Amino acid sequence: MRRLLTLAGLAALPVLVLGVFFVLPVTGMLGQGLWPDGRFAPGEVAEVLARPRVHRVLWFTVWVAAAATVVTLLLGVPTAYALHRVRVPGRSVIRAAFLVPFVLPTVVVGIAFDRLVSTGPLEGLGLDGSPVTIIAAMVFFNLAVVVRTVGAAWEGLDPRPGEAAAALGASPWQVFRTATFPALRGSVVSAASVVFLFCSTAFGIVLVLGGLRYSTVETEIYLLTTSLFDLPAAAALCLLQLLVVTVLLLLAARARSATGQATRRSVTPSRIRPYDAPALLATALGLVLVAVPIAMLVVGSLRVDGAWSLANYRALDTTGGDGLVDVTVFEALLNSLRTAVDATWIALLVGGLVAVIVTRRSHGPAERRIRGLLDGFFMLPLGVSAVTLGFGFLITLDEPPVNFRESPLLVPIAQALVAMPLVVRTLVPVLAGIDDRQRQAAHSLGASPLRALVTIDLAVVWKPLLAAAGFAFAISLGEFGATSFLSRVDHPTLPVLIYRLLGQPGPHNYGMALAAAVVLALATASVMFVVERLRVPGVGGF
Amino acid sequence: MLAIDQVTVNYGATAAVRDVSLDVRAGEVLAVLGPSGCGKSTLLRAVAGLEPISAGRIAFDGADLAGVPTHKRGFALMFQDGQLFNHQSVGANVGYALRIRHRPRREVATRVEELLELVGLAGYAGRDPATLSGGERQRAALARALAVEPRLLLLDEPLSALDKSLRERLALDLREILTRAGTTALFVTHDHEEAFAVADRMALMRGGHLVQDGTLAEVWEHPADAEAASFLGYPTVLDGSAADVVLSAAGVATGDGVALRRSALQVSAEGPLGGVVLSSRVTPDVVRVEVDVPGVGVVASVTSDGTAPPRPGQDVRLSVVRDRLAVIPQRGSSGPFP
Known part of the structure; x- marks a missing residue:
């Protein structure tokens, strides 16, 4: 009984937060779609889904995401091997480099690729506004997911089954196919499903690169809401996306749980051998893909009228040429930092509680059932895209019973919900890895439950906790999907301001947007650099 | 306490x-x-x-x-x-x-x-x-x-x-x-x-x-x-008629089970039990001998000091050392654990 009460006490805050800021917006959004005038009218949803444009959007979303996933895996898996099992010089720096795109604000990624194909060396290829550019940007963005997830699994993989296979006469490729890959399958499937999820719900990239020609479900929802004011249609698309994403997550979870836990041991990376060449080549390709757009961005920000200049950076404390944007970039950066601090503590508090709750061992069937239910409930935010969340906030939280429209915490809370699944995913493996008997040993030596939490759990988890904080901070800095709906006109965050600057005519504003993107990228990259230093071997990934 | x-x-x-x-x-x-x-x-x-x-x-x-x-x-x-x-x-x-x-x-x-x-x-x-x-x-x-x-x-x-x-x-x-x-x-x-x-x-x-x-x-x-x-480490545990043979050879009342330490049975010329050696193995302390005793089965035994290790197939006599066996009360007979 006392255990159940403790559980209820711990769970109260996350349940409340998720209830108000997740369940309410999402059901409100569903209500818009299914009960447009207070009557249950599923026909409207069917009508929206029957539109030819919606079909085009759906098809585009799926094939682009699938293509991007395949390319990401082809580049990412060999890279994961090279960076985790081979003694490549400067491994940790290269690993950090691969991680940078993942936390680069999507708007920045969009601009970087736009620069690359419209003005750079690839100008003549006609890639401007083509799906190839969108796919390349998605790969750029998601390589980190594959490298980290598969790399973490590969890093601790027991090499002895592979060595046994080699001793029996298997070639390196056969070793990979028969011994290594089966042991890695879980992490590859898990990475692939996450990448597909991110690609099919990509927002900023498609919004910037797709222009008016190409639209995915996410950008279509945005368009329908902000330009066409067709809320029921937007709600219908949200509903569809919610269903598809939930099914995808369930499938991914099943694929993950179907593969057994391989034995882990610490393995020292081997020196470079001849047959590592393909893997090294993939790593080099990936590195080029990551480095070139960023370089283009930096170079572009330093060019004004065909000459080198810092003018774009000097303009960052102005409000732009035409006075259409009434906030300076530095003010927006301050807004972003303030928002990110709030989003980080919220994400850590709620995500940390969730991680503690789902990893504690249950005594008795009642507790196990409750814990299982909570576990499922807390995973729900993973299934909802940022745009859906932002849209849901927009239509439900501006009227009683909960009016948060003017609250300065509205944007941080939305961003915290976006970052929370990642916090949970970072902390859960670490907490679950603590043998419960360590806590019992501490109790038996006289440590109270709180004392045991501090001396056992916290002592082990502080590094991943800091890393999770860094992640949450970086994600919040670059968050665009939900924020674009919620950011107040006079208090935009930096990504929102950059997007607005892009919408202004004139090379001056474009140059300023580039400079602002570099500043934003530097801010997130420095946070990620700290996170990479805190990396806990064999743990983490996505 | x-x-x-x-x-x-x-x-x-x-x-x-x-x-x-x-x-x-x-x-x-x-x-x-x-x-x-x-x-x-x-x-x-x-x-x-x-x-x-x-x-x-x-x-x-x-x-x-x-x-x-x-x-x-x-x-x-x-x-x-x-x-x-x-x-x-x-x-x-x-x-x-x-x-x-x-x-x-x-x-x-x-x-x-x-x-x-x-x-x-x-x-x-x-x-x-x-x-x-x-x-x-x-x-x-x-x-x-x-x-x-x-x-x-x-x-x-x-x-x-x-x-x-x-x-x-x-x-x-x-x-x-x-x-x-x-x-x-x-x-x-x-x-x-x-x-x-x-x-x-x-x-x-x-x-x-x-x-x-x-x-x-x-x-x-x-x-x-x-x-x-068995769990306490007795290598041989007997009951029924097999136990009776050993108990009577030891001069103890029959009717219960018996657990034998390895050293409870010793190879000696005048022992009351006879059997055929199946194997013998020299260990640092003693020579361990497996003997097939008719009416009892295969039992573990040792040689007493100074006796040469017997070869497999050889007939030997075994004596029973009384303080190296434990009588196990059978179910239904009187004992502390019914």
């Missing part, structure tokens, strides 16, 4: 411990011996306050422990694999319980040195637990458990994870350390040799039930039943 009174522990629908009553007296080491899954570890965890008991009462010095959380019981628990805190040095591990109690820094340092000395790890305070060998880890875990002189030390198979020679050495050390520290301890194991090496008294558990308890000699000399005798 510790009184376990008719305790039952349920896991869902199944009872892991059923109606067990045991006492541990001040300063003694009680070993609970049983095969894996017999409920001995569950009993230990119940005493530690880590498992709720479904029925019965656990009391210490007369005070009921129901509702007293683990950290307020003043016991210490040592696990099979030590469960040292890997994020702390060996010294910090040993001093953990002292720091929890806010003892002055200097006192902690002195006591840690003292304890490491006691367990034979002097100078290891600065080491990282990950760099210790299995035996060293267990020694460090023991030092950590002894740091605040627990009212009761609970040991969960503390030596099982070690290899045989290390286990024997550490068992003797453990006995000496516990005696020297005057610690009262409850010790759970599936290894009878470990129990004999460390404990003063012994309790035998099987299928959640307490089968038998008493001093080492009592239990060893009067196993409750055939299964208990």
